[in-house]
Amino acid sequence: MCAIFGIFGEYERERALAALHTMRHRGPDSEGIYEADGIFLGHERLYIFDPEASQPVRKGALVGLFNGEIYNYRDFGAKNDTEALLAAYPDFAKLQGMFVFGVYDGERLYLGRDVFGKKPLYYYYDKRLFIFASEIKAIIAYLGKKCFNYKTLSGYLSFGALPNRQTFYEGIYKLLPGELLTYDTKRGKIEYSELNSFLRTDDGDLEERLRSAVHKRLQGDFEAAALLSGGVDSSFVAAIAKAEQGSLATFSIGYEDRRYSELPYARLVADHIGSEHTEVLFGAEEFFATFEELLSCYDEPIGDSASVPLAYLFSQIKQQGFRVVLSGEGGDEIFLGYRQYFEFLDLLQAADLKYKNWLKNYFRAHFSPNKEWEWYKRVFSGELLFRSTCEVFTDLQKNLFLRQNVRDGESVEFLELFLERWERSGLDDEAIFMSYIDMMVRLAALYLAKLDTTSMLHSIEARTPLLDEDVVAAAFGDAKRSKEPKYLLKQIAAKYIPHEIIARKKKGFSYPHMQWLMRSAYIQKMERINDETGFFKPEQLAFLIENAKRNRFSRHFWLTLAFLLWYERNF
Numbered sequence: 001m002c003a004i005f006g007i008f009g010e011y012e013r014e015r016a017l018a019a020l021h022t023m024r025h026r027g028p029d030s031e032g033i034y035e036a037d038g039i040f041l042g043h044e045r046l047y048i049f050d051p052e053a054s055q056p057v058r059k060g061a062l063v064g065l066f067n068g069e070i071y072n073y074r075d076f077g078a079k080n081d082t083e084a085l086l087a088a089y090p091d092f093a094k095l096q097g098m099f100v101f102g103v104y105d106g107e108r109l110y111l112g113r114d115v116f117g118k119k120p121l122y123y124y125y126d127k128r129l130f131i132f133a134s135e136i137k138a139i140i141a142y143l144g145k146k147c148f149n150y151k152t153l154s155g156y157l158s159f160g161a162l163p164n165r166q167t168f169y170e171g172i173y174k175l176l177p178g179e180l181l182t183y184d185t186k187r188g189k190i191e192y193s194e195l196n197s198f199l200r201t202d203d204g205d206l207e208e209r210l211r212s213a214v215h216k217r218l219q220g221d222f223e224a225a226a227l228l229s230g231g232v233d234s235s236f237v238a239a240i241a242k243a244e245q246g247s248l249a250t251f252s253i254g255y256e257d258r259r260y261s262e263l264p265y266a267r268l269v270a271d272h273i274g275s276e277h278t279e280v281l282f283g284a285e286e287f288f289a290t291f292e293e294l295l296s297c298y299d300e301p302i303g304d305s306a307s308v309p310l311a312y313l314f315s316q317i318k319q320q321g322f323r324v325v326l327s328g329e330g331g332d333e334i335f336l337g338y339r340q341y342f343e344f345l346d347l348l349q350a351a352d353l354k355y356k357n358w359l360k361n362y363f364r365a366h367f368s369p370n371k372e373w374e375w376y377k378r379v380f381s382g383e384l385l386f387r388s389t390c391e392v393f394t395d396l397q398k399n400l401f402l403r404q405n406v407r408d409g410e411s412v413e414f415l416e417l418f419l420e421r422w423e424r425s426g427l428d429d430e431a432i433f434m435s436y437i438d439m440m441v442r443l444a445a446l447y448l449a450k451l452d453t454t455s456m457l458h459s460i461e462a463r464t465p466l467l468d469e470d471v472v473a474a475a476f477g478d479a480k481r482s483k484e485p486k487y488l489l490k491q492i493a494a495k496y497i498p499h500e501i502i503a504r505k506k507k508g509f510s511y512p513h514m515q516w517l518m519r520s521a522y523i524q525k526m527e528r529i530n531d532e533t534g535f536f537k538p539e540q541l542a543f544l545i546e547n548a549k550r551n552r553f554s555r556h557f558w559l560t561l562a563f564l565l566w567y568e569r570n571f
Contacts, residue, residue, distance in 0.1 A: 226249070230266040533564070
């Protein structure tokens with residue numbers, strides 16, 4: 001796990017080094033530099049595997065560097081994943097793991113990102129320069145300037161993050177999951193292609209693949225710990241890791257208010273599997289201190305309120321000396337764990353009603369700002385219904401809220417590249433489609449970005465075993481996946497974790513942050529910032545705040561608060 005940085009074009013060495021050093025928290029153990037005429041490549045290393053595997057790495061005319069882990073490095077006859085990167089050239093599609101990489105062959109620069117988008121990579125280019133980095137702040141540090149990208153606010157309000165190539169900064173972009181960018185250094189031209197895809201199905205043994213996925217992610221010179229929430233996903237991952245590794249430290253976060261805390265369920269699992277368990281309590285004081293820290297270090301708005309307790313939990317794990325932590329991300333998206341999937345599958349049936357024109361006209365004539373109205377309107381109008389379970393503001397809600405016009409259906413524009421990939425895949429299963437969109441939007445753009453930022457802030461490598469290409473193919477290939485929420489995973493996990501965890505009703509992540517915020521000065525602050533910037537209609541912002549006090553529209557409120565605070569800090 002590391003930070004990578006590169007410049008192609010005439011550069012200033014001291015500025016390049018200063019930009020690289022803004023990411024030292026991602027790799028505090030060592031630094032590597034490669035320089036040639038018009039080329040600067042820098043690497044900050046967090047040592048996880050093989051102390052001699054320094055970067056940038058060279059092989060003949062090739063120079064490469066990467067961030068993450070290549071789990072199948074032995075397939076290339078390599079002794080570590082650093083060597084595997086150049087051994088794979090030019091067929092990078094064979095790489096399996098969580099990574100971003102850069103490889104220069106003397107004429108072209110190749111930038112690639114793993115299929116799930118577990119690791120981030122950003123880039124900037126103009127007629128003089130091409131710059132890439134693991135974090136936006138490094139690019140801005142080198143350029144010495146930044147400009148807000150006003151086109152992005154609509155997408156952020158829709159999804160809590162930007163799923164396409166755009167970022168909140170004009171001229172700075174991000175590589176998509178499973179994408180390969182080729183930069184012709186002589187002509188200054190960029191081409192995009194698909195590096196790899198997980199959109200396939202087979203009839204493999206799912207349990208065997210799940211165990212193998214956890215086993216692969218225990219590689220390295222350091223013992224892994226695991227996050228444990230008391231849900232099926234993290235509990236299953238922890239149970240397999242304990243069996244594979246022999247010993248396992250697990251960590252859970254909880255709250256004094258028992259309505260929110262899931263510590264008893266996590267403790268039940270820890271006792272069952274025999275892990276060395278640590279419970280971390282999180283209160284208002286820790287919330288505000290951590291929130292302020294994240295506002296300073298996040299490159300883009302904090303689109304998920306769960307980022308705050310997660311960052312605090314990683315800070316406590318760091319104090320105990322762990323460098324590798326397993327997490328359960330992906331279970332809900334792969335195995336249809338959210339009830340909304342089944343609601344949308346039902347709603348789709350309405351599209352086949354023979355006489356639906358009356359309903360179509362009725363919904364258009366009887367406007368409602370509620371999301372359910374929006375869903376039925378989409379079905380009867382032949383629009384794309386499902387746009388992710390993490391959709392927050394609908395386009396019509398944004399029209400009411402923003403001081404700018406938002407076209408009906410505008411949120412689909414942020415998904416266009418993924419819709420094109422779906423068409424090329426040849427798959428036509430609606431349940432797989434919903435999983436796919438959520439894995440690109442809810443997971444890659446929001447949850448995995450949150451996991452990377454909060455873990456790397458404390459120099460910890462977070463690994464997600466459920467997000468494995470072979471696991472996904474086996475899950476997508478089993479028709480019983482759509483029987484009920486998380487059916488396939490529960491059938492397997494029942495062999496490893498307590499029945500109470502399997503049978504308990506799913507509870508969305510929540511904690512008392514709204515209570516804390518409503519008693520804070522942040523409310524007046526967000527109103528002041530909005531008065532100064534004019535992003536949102538004041539009466540609509542007042543409506544949102546009043547409803548948030550009653551715990552209504554809480555996600556809408558969080559996105560608005562996080563954006564305004566972030567904007568003031570950065571612009």
